[in-house]
Amino acid sequence: MSVHTRVPIDAASMQVPRGQVYTIPNRCKGCNFCIQFCPKEVLEFSEAINNKGYHFPIVRKGKEEQCIHCRFCDLICPELAIFTRELESAPAQGA
């Protein structure tokens, strides 16, 4: 999905923010919007089910450091079941 047509001249000095994913599993209805449209493909469906019987989003194994706090999963979630917060310190790796 990531098609970069040009690179900003200050790309080397820019710090990409890092985010932490928070979820409210019992609100989720498994619509898949957050998982499908995460630009860093950080999320996947859980094995477990919530109290309505839906699989909810969890962070994919090995992608724990990849969230860039773009808030897209937060805004697009119809159920308000997921959000991110910016981590103050270290920048994202491999961003």
Add this chain to the structure above:
Amino acid sequence: MSSGAIVVESHPADTLLRAERLPHILCPGCGIGSVVHTYVDAIAASGIPQDKHVCVSGIGCSGRAAGYVNVDSYHTTHGRSIPFALGIATYRPELHVTVISGDGDLTAIGGNHFIHAARRSVALLVLCINNFNYGMTGGQAGPTTPLSAMSRTTPHGCWERPFNLPFLAQAVGASYVARWTVLHVRQLRAALIHAMNKEGFRFIEILSPCPTGFGRPNDIGDGISEMQNYLRRCVVDNGIDLRQTDIDLTQQDSPIYVGDFVDVDRPSFRPQVVQHAH
């Protein structure tokens, strides 16, 4: 350092919502929840105090929106959300009134109110969540059902020409006209913040997936397939001639034009009789 997702009990936007009513009644894959979420996010970012916002909605799935937002809100009779909102906006001009309603409620049952509120340039922000059918009553064809689309009342395909809502809104005098989809939440958020701080009649059409009413009879599958459709077909063109923005779902690859189409300055409706009353 950080592990997976941290499980919590509440969302930062819960203060702007009646969180005790969540999860809402809408189907999985429906886009109305995203619109409500983006709307409350825009309220927080608009710079206007929460108690100066008013939300009015009509009947239908999207009419539920007023029941979930934690601002002064009115769930009105079918098609009459704009008359109720007109009363508030005219007599209390310091309030920022938003109408959130569906395509059937706003442009079929309330179609006359819609065109005349726009003609008078009433200070309203109208969000039309267009899901191409009457979802709550079981998927009947409405004024925005595209040609040849299947629905409960058009089993051989819809043969009526649908409304082109941005063109209609521009023709009847809206000061701001935009069309986005539920996929374009960022652009929608920016459009909402911009429109909240404008005068006159502002109209935003939001295309939303309806997997139960529209997706199922049209073989679109679930909400995510409809979103992938928008991702593939939507073309952003802010300066397009609105006569060309019809939505044609008969051809798989015809573009759906989205964008901030019209942005002009028109003073809000302020009748002299109300000015004397204050």
